[in-house]
Amino acid sequence: METPSMAQQKALLQLEGITKVFETEEVETHALSDVHFAVRPGEWVSIVGPSGSGKTTLLALLGLLDTASKGTYLLDGRSVLDLSPAERALVRNQHIGFIFQSFNLIGDLSVYENVELPLTYRGMPAEERRQRVERALERVGMGHRARHMPGQLSGGQQQRVAVARAVAGDPLILLADEPTGNLDSKNGEQVMQLLAELHKGGATLIMVTHDPNQARLGTRMVSLFDGRVVQDERLR
Amino acid sequence: MDTFLQDARFALRLLRKSPAFTVAAVLTLALGIGANTAIFSVVNGVLLRPLPYKAPEQLVFIQEGTPSFPSMSVSIPNFMDWRAGQKTFTDLAAFRTGAFDLTGVDIPERLGTRLVSASLLPLLGVNPALGRNFLPEEDVLGGPPVVMLSHGFWVRRFGQDRNILGRSLTLNGVPHTVVGVLPEGFQFYTAQDIWVPLARTESRFFEQRGNHPGMYVVGRLKPGMTLEQARADLEAIGQRLQEAYPDSNSKVLPRLSMLHERLVRDLRPSLLALMAAVAFVLLIAAINVVNLLLARGTARQRELVIRASLGAGRGRLIRQMLVESALLALVGGGFGLVLALWGVDVLAASRPEGIPTTATFAVDGKVLGFTLVLSLGVGVLLGILPALRASQVSLVETLKDTGAGAARFRGRARDALVVAEVALALTLLVGAGLLTRTFVQLKGLDLGFKPENLLTLRMSAPESRFPGAESLRAFIEQSRERLGSMPGVRAATYSNGMPIIGFSDTSFRISGRPPPEKGEAPQSVMFITAPNYFEAMGIPLLEGRGFLPTDRVGSTPVIVVDEVLAKRFFPGQSALGQKINTQGDRDFEIVGVARHLLAYGPGEPEPAPFQFYLPFLQVPDEFVTQVGRSLTLAVRGDGNADALVPRVREEFKAMDPDQALSGLASMDSVVENSLGDRRFVLGLVGLFAVLALVLSTIGIYSVMSYTVALRTREMGIRMALGAREMDVVRLVVGYGVRLALMGVVIGAVAAGILTRLLDSLVQGVGTTDPLTFGGTAVVLAGVAVLASWVPARRAVKVDPAQTLRAE
Numbered sequence A: 001m002e003t004p005s006m007a008q009q010k011a012l013l014q015l016e017g018i019t020k021v022f023e024t025e026e027v028e029t030h031a032l033s034d035v036h037f038a039v040r041p042g043e044w045v046s047i048v049g050p051s052g053s054g055k056t057t058l059l060a061l062l063g064l065l066d067t068a069s070k071g072t073y074l075l076d077g078r079s080v081l082d083l084s085p086a087e088r089a090l091v092r093n094q095h096i097g098f099i100f101q102s103f104n105l106i107g108d109l110s111v112y113e114n115v116e117l118p119l120t121y122r123g124m125p126a127e128e129r130r131q132r133v134e135r136a137l138e139r140v141g142m143g144h145r146a147r148h149m150p151g152q153l154s155g156g157q158q159q160r161v162a163v164a165r166a167v168a169g170d171p172l173i174l175l176a177d178e179p180t181g182n183l184d185s186k187n188g189e190q191v192m193q194l195l196a197e198l199h200k201g202g203a204t205l206i207m208v209t210h211d212p213n214q215a216r217l218g219t220r221m222v223s224l225f226d227g228r229v230v231q232d233e234r235l236r
Numbered sequence B: 001m002d003t004f005l006q007d008a009r010f011a012l013r014l015l016r017k018s019p020a021f022t023v024a025a026v027l028t029l030a031l032g033i034g035a036n037t038a039i040f041s042v043v044n045g046v047l048l049r050p051l052p053y054k055a056p057e058q059l060v061f062i063q064e065g066t067p068s069f070p071s072m073s074v075s076i077p078n079f080m081d082w083r084a085g086q087k088t089f090t091d092l093a094a095f096r097t098g099a100f101d102l103t104g105v106d107i108p109e110r111l112g113t114r115l116v117s118a119s120l121l122p123l124l125g126v127n128p129a130l131g132r133n134f135l136p137e138e139d140v141l142g143g144p145p146v147v148m149l150s151h152g153f154w155v156r157r158f159g160q161d162r163n164i165l166g167r168s169l170t171l172n173g174v175p176h177t178v179v180g181v182l183p184e185g186f187q188f189y190t191a192q193d194i195w196v197p198l199a200r201t202e203s204r205f206f207e208q209r210g211n212h213p214g215m216y217v218v219g220r221l222k223p224g225m226t227l228e229q230a231r232a233d234l235e236a237i238g239q240r241l242q243e244a245y246p247d248s249n250s251k252v253l254p255r256l257s258m259l260h261e262r263l264v265r266d267l268r269p270s271l272l273a274l275m276a277a278v279a280f281v282l283l284i285a286a287i288n289v290v291n292l293l294l295a296r297g298t299a300r301q302r303e304l305v306i307r308a309s310l311g312a313g314r315g316r317l318i319r320q321m322l323v324e325s326a327l328l329a330l331v332g333g334g335f336g337l338v339l340a341l342w343g344v345d346v347l348a349a350s351r352p353e354g355i356p357t358t359a360t361f362a363v364d365g366k367v368l369g370f371t372l373v374l375s376l377g378v379g380v381l382l383g384i385l386p387a388l389r390a391s392q393v394s395l396v397e398t399l400k401d402t403g404a405g406a407a408r409f410r411g412r413a414r415d416a417l418v419v420a421e422v423a424l425a426l427t428l429l430v431g432a433g434l435l436t437r438t439f440v441q442l443k444g445l446d447l448g449f450k451p452e453n454l455l456t457l458r459m460s461a462p463e464s465r466f467p468g469a470e471s472l473r474a475f476i477e478q479s480r481e482r483l484g485s486m487p488g489v490r491a492a493t494y495s496n497g498m499p500i501i502g503f504s505d506t507s508f509r510i511s512g513r514p515p516p517e518k519g520e521a522p523q524s525v526m527f528i529t530a531p532n533y534f535e536a537m538g539i540p541l542l543e544g545r546g547f548l549p550t551d552r553v554g555s556t557p558v559i560v561v562d563e564v565l566a567k568r569f570f571p572g573q574s575a576l577g578q579k580i581n582t583q584g585d586r587d588f589e590i591v592g593v594a595r596h597l598l599a600y601g602p603g604e605p606e607p608a609p610f611q612f613y614l615p616f617l618q619v620p621d622e623f624v625t626q627v628g629r630s631l632t633l634a635v636r637g638d639g640n641a642d643a644l645v646p647r648v649r650e651e652f653k654a655m656d657p658d659q660a661l662s663g664l665a666s667m668d669s670v671v672e673n674s675l676g677d678r679r680f681v682l683g684l685v686g687l688f689a690v691l692a693l694v695l696s697t698i699g700i701y702s703v704m705s706y707t708v709a710l711r712t713r714e715m716g717i718r719m720a721l722g723a724r725e726m727d728v729v730r731l732v733v734g735y736g737v738r739l740a741l742m743g744v745v746i747g748a749v750a751a752g753i754l755t756r757l758l759d760s761l762v763q764g765v766g767t768t769d770p771l772t773f774g775g776t777a778v779v780l781a782g783v784a785v786l787a788s789w790v791p792a793r794r795a796v797k798v799d800p801a802q803t804l805r806a807e
């Protein structure tokens, strides 16, 4: 349960009454119903729940990949639900880092170029981009692989590059959807360790996972069931 | 700029990575863009490039006309009065075509001659390459006889001898002094061997205001003057001349148009049709490439979604897709330019006579610009669909493992592209079909005479060598008899003109009927012929007789009219025994009615709709020399007419070594040439239609293959559930045919509208000819069946069990 002192601290992101309804031909699916949820800087939130409970949907909303049917979403104190697609792209680019289950590196770009991509979209000068990319790759231990193409890397290495890409732009918040779902346990552990280091360095993390052990690495665990938050537990 | 370079580099990398796709796309685009560039170079050369004269935008073409004969040449006295009275031109110049016999040399020759006023060269801003232009005092009746040589003739006949100036050439028996040589590459209407002053025209043309001797006028507008002001100026003079000379000038007014406009007037519809045809080819090519782009499939889409999730905005993604497709199109355009360079050479080599000599086909800056703009345009066109797709996909896809989100949109887009492709191909094929039908029909038309194995040649028997009418008549008749009795020759005949090659026309009226209004007299083609003309030419006589040896000076003047004249003026009765009044108020009795000839060539308009024939031997003495100055002979052999050429030359040499001959050509080739413009357009439109058919076949085939590949699973499941091979094939083919039929229907509607633009090129068949439309639809439906049948066969080869296991 939340303590009063924490509630007074300013939330980095805040969802209120978020509802997401998918309307298909025959049925309406309430993927999320009336979700209230706030994350403060430096938190590491694990989101858990059975399949179909709305975890991915929630993450998509948080990452501005999708829009809610109802409710408000404040990111860094600013309402982001009624932004135009172009403004949403800008927010994603500057404030959000994604780590995907399937890595989602672009196969035709080198490791270096993949990490550089969001910085390019930001219009950052070439020299600053170079420094940032190199620093990010060093951070995940992939500096020596900068010229490789993603196809030449193992799954774990690819995911580390993806992490580098997510953090290179110093986002407000990192979002990860089952970041180890496509990895064997050893590689998965390495990636989790990387996330732990990032968290120690001050990063704010929201991570969907099926693995209870991984979930316990976070500072807080939010359980979803049928599109509702059924438990919100502070771990540390 | 930075990101633009990144986009470009990435695009290049993609192209290098899938060479099969790149080669297919680049070749397809090269074909489309190359064909467009080649045709545009023709359009540019003919319609857009300014004439190769000084300030060509000031040059005006002037002729005369009446309400019923809008296109007449200019009478010399009228021209003189315009020139004296006009205020809107810096100057006027007149020109006509003639033929002068060059004699007193080893091989006498009949020279193509341009007769011009001395003002023409300065007006065009052209200086002779050697020597000087005609002087004003040489440009008056009775002035000293002088001649300028065309560069080609100077090279051919005198080996570029620079001492030619001052030499004397005997032309039509009169010594002419060479005063100049025209520049190389100078073109003004058809190329001629020599130029002489207009004053070398027979003097009667300077006196008879009612005579319009094939002369035309160009003028240079004073700076700031418009065509309208010039027209008002000359028409005012024309009105005054109408009042002053009601006999000759009733209803006659000058007609002005810009020179360039006038030169290209007849070509415009053909060229626009070609541009349209070739644009269709490009559209089809572009559609094929879009298909290829879409078929590159989900991998690409996933990449775009990832980019979007990393913060690439919509504009950013669209720009990236556009950079990629523009790059593809530019590479295609580059190869297309190479194709076009070759194509332009081919086009230049096969240019028909109807294209003005001033037009050159070449790849110049404007053509390069066109290619660049076209390539970029195609690039944008290609990029639109993928870009749209990029901006429509759901970003949540990144969080899922499959990229199947937009499959339905892509499928529908592909279908639409096939439909569009079929519709475009159908429209083009219908156009080509209509032109082909027209051409075949024109080729099959009865000319009214038999052109087979007929050699024609021009000769003149000038006064200088045959003083007195009798000696001239005797020489001409002797020529006919000697040629006619050569072995292997069936008949020889002569006339002052020949169908298709050239002839004169004249006005007439029916004797005993009220004369028509001045300037409204009916015009007839007139042939003054040998007695055996009808038999020798194979012109059927429908009624009465042809000419007899007894139709001579002194006997009743006779005339043979054509069926059109007979029907128009003597409907429901026989024309025989009636009289025609022509040739300066003389009466001729109609003794025969002949089949109407396609005198102007198949499919050509007939400014003089009637035709009649007069016997040469009945021409009064005072006119014989004038007729004898230009005669055309026709010799019909047993076999190929060209084989007769050396023997005919020999025969003439034996008769008179000073006799100049020219224009030796088989009538078959003359008829062929008269269809040259049409063959040129038809050949190209046909080529493009075939190209369109091939490209759209490839398009349908690749889309069907792709669709079948996507549906392999479905096919396997269907077959596992008991579908027979036939059912699967029918499913696929049915799908392809449904798309094709949709395209056919849309294409037929579009073609029905667009072929109206071909109106001026299509004859003897309606622009909605059901045979052409039906045939084309069947061809395209057949192609669609084939193009979907092949992938369908492949689909049923799949082992259903295999398909199910590949979960």
Ligand SMILES: Nc1ncnc2c1ncn2[C@@H]1O[C@H](COP(=O)(O)OP(=O)(O)OP(=O)(O)O)[C@@H](O)[C@H]1O
Residues within 6 Å of the ligand: A022, A023, A024, A029, A030, A031, A049, A050, A051, A052, A053, A054, A055, A056, A057, A058
């Ligand atoms: N595009 C969509 N259209 C319709 N329904 C959808 C769509 N996306 C998700 N849903 C539905 O919304 C609900 C939540 O889905 P979501 O993907 O968020 O579940 P999840 O918790 O991530 O499950 P998993 O653990 O299996 O990944 C499900 O019932 C799903 O069927």
Ligand SMILES: [Mg+2]
Residues within 6 Å of the ligand: A055, A056, A057
């Ligand atoms: Mg999920």
